[in-house]
Amino acid sequence: MRLLLINPNISDSVSDLIRAEALRTAAPGTEIEVLTAPFGVAYIETRFEALIGAFATAQLAAEHHERYDAVIVAAFGDPGLTGLREALQIPVIGLTEAALASACLLGQRFSIVAISQRIRSWYLETVQAYGLDGRLASIRGLDEPLDIGHVQGNQGERLVQLAERCVDEDGADVIVLAGAPLAGLARSLRGRLPVPSVDGVSSAVRHAETLVALQPGHAIRGSFAQPPVKPNRGLTPELARLLNRGSNT
Template sequence: MRLLLVNPNMTEAMTRDMAAIARRIAGTAAEIVPLTAPRGFPYIASRAEAQIGGGIALEMIADNLEGADAVIIAAFGDPGLRGARELFDLPVVGMAEAAMMSASMLGERFSIVTFSPVMRRWYLDCVADSGLSARCTGVRTPPGHPLDVSGLRETLRDDLADLARRAALEDGADVVILGGAPLAGLAGEIAEEVPALVIDPIAAAVSQAMALARIAARRSFGARACKPVAKPSVGLGPALGRIVAQVGA
């Protein structure tokens, strides 16, 4: 099995951290192909940036589609997720949606803890889009936006662990999701300090991508009713342009 790990952020270190987690989860059952955005933003932190990053993610997938069994959008907030599902005939999993769906199977209510208040409304939009607002206790963040997202697992570790504990004890969350690519790997480090289950979104996404690749018949994707109308385009990457010109035809 071959999984594309598509990071719409430009920061290679984030991709490396997420790929390491993905390989640990997949073991020998899947090959992980990590991809980092060639342009855009070092880190996507708003709805506007997610729109831009989503388009870049679609081009990245199109350029590397051959031989892939499933795709993982490796940015919390899932830039480009729904568009990718329209265009590409294979399972496409977003790490935010995967984490929320997994959390809903592991407990009755979940909370999201992330590192910046700037992302709170965007992440709540993601919860609403997933249809899980009634299961979510909210998004907890530190009071300020960090100037540098590198090293957040170390610099904000104790603050994030405290926010996760408060989400469990004060908000009643059974499951806490650590949202944001810079936090990849932190869930395992703080799990014993939090009186709730703590989820790493990339671990959830890889697990779900592998499951979907096994249970969904690949030949059925082309027959889905949501396919857009084929049309010509200008300025897209060659691979994505060809797919847009043929999809649904």
């Protein structure tokens, strides 16, 4: 099985974190490739940055998907996810939805611990778009300036404290450690938190393997069937080919 993880950001250091956690998680026989967005920002905190990351992700997916069994959008907030799920005929999974799926199987209400204050609104809207706000206890974020490649090391204790407040003040049953820069943190905090904790990368790799194994089929009707073919213009050949369903543009 071959999984493609697309980092919608330009940060190679974050891609390294993603790759390391994906490799620790993957089943024997699962091959992992991580691609980094050729354009965009260092990390996505806002709706506008997500819009850019979504397009970069779509571009990479269009170019590379054919050699893979599933695609993972490897940023919290899942930029471009539902669009790609229409366009591709293989499973596409996002870090947020994967982490929330794990969290929902471990408790009734979850909190999200995030890397900044600003990022909380974007995450809230992501949870709402999945219809899961009824199970969201809270979203708490760091309020220090970020060194994106070293947030786990520098802010580990502070992240634990935020998680404890989610449990004791907000009623969380499960902690979601959010954001690709925290990939692997759930693993290294094992035994430190008073409730189960999950992260996005490990959840996404496992759930992608599951969807490939279950062979649920893909949509040929309904809202996730491929978009109806219609004229297009000005796109890369790969995107155009995807929209044209493989025929030449």
